Amino acid sequence: MSRSKQILLLGSAGYLGRELTAQLQQTCEVIPTHRSAAHFAHSVRYDFWTDEIYPLLEQHHIDTVVIAAAMAYEAANPAYDFATLRLQATRLIQACRSCRVIYISSDGIFDGKQGKYTETDMPAPTTPYGRNLQCFEEIVQKLCADFCIIRPSYLYGYSLGNLDHRLNNLRKHLLAGDTLSYFTNMLKSPLAVMQAAPAISQLTCSPYVGIVHVAGPALSVYDFYRQAMEALHVPCQGLLPTRMLADAPYPADTSLDTSLMHKLLDIKVLSVPEALARQDSQRT
Known part of the structure; x- marks a missing residue:
């Protein structure tokens, strides 16, 4: 053996x-x-x-x-x-x-x-x-x-019961009544x-x-956070869309092509709401 x-x-x-x-x-x-x-x-x-x-x-x-x-x-x-x-x-x-x-x-x-x-x-x-x-x-x-x-x-969601810092911090701010803006023209995967x-x-x-x-489909940062907060049942009135200026110091679109991943691995990528809903059901 x-x-x-x-x-x-x-x-x-x-x-x-x-x-x-x-x-x-x-x-x-x-x-x-x-x-x-x-x-x-x-x-x-x-x-x-x-x-x-x-x-x-x-x-x-x-x-x-x-x-x-x-x-x-x-x-x-x-x-x-x-x-x-x-x-x-x-x-x-x-x-x-x-x-x-x-x-x-x-x-x-x-x-x-x-x-x-x-x-x-x-x-x-x-x-x-x-x-x-x-x-x-x-x-x-x-x-x-x-x-x-x-x-x-x-990368997002629960890691052995702990929600990632991005979503956890945003959830805390929104539940506290704060207002935050995220870019609609900054793309991630x-x-x-x-x-x-x-x-x-x-x-x-x-x-x-x-x-x-190893990534998912391209999604704007604003849409990612909005979909995640809705899936976590967090009110989104304080989550506002904004556009990044052309001379901003941040990379605008670092989305990734995942054709090779799908050739090498048998994986069906879940949407943000699907993934968070599945993890919530596994935690309860």
Whole structure:
């Protein structure tokens, strides 16, 4: 009988990491890691910025490393500089180069000028976060023979009972009577975390090498929030549409083409109301 995959999952205490750990544990041996607070009883502390990964790989006979931690986001903070990120990322990936490496990137790697980006479109990040993502992606592709880079867009919904911070914060504001405006001409590709985690799990355990966009259909930020709040039965009088100006510093359309995802995976993407309604029914 063959041994199940031994997976080291970096970032198991995060929003996606929690759901992904639970999903992978159904079929694989998973060693979750955390930086500050553990979410799983057998989680191991690992800090990307200070720790060596090699001892964990050796101790647990790891053959697959899933990088779901938000190092690229953290490094967008002025407390970290780009040179340090590149150095630490290179050190991490070099140590993992004999493993299969799964790196969770995002649509933030694109400039938002065209939308419906495919996996072969050249990254052109316009933000520090996007440039950090590009740095990680390039190092993974340069140093690893067996890798899969996965790019989600907006992930939303309940992760092991906790609603994502975007929807949770908006719900609090609307219930408090606040007024908030969102862009009707900023496009994303939202996907419920309850669907993203199984998709990423399948790609992790597959032999596929390359980049895959794991996302849903294009949707404006305003429509996404309106549909979500209506599905959560939150009054939307304080949720107002507005248009982003042409010279705004935000990427306008980072929606993702998901043709490859549908070729590789058997997935029927749920709409925002469908996904939130299904999760609500599972929680009650």
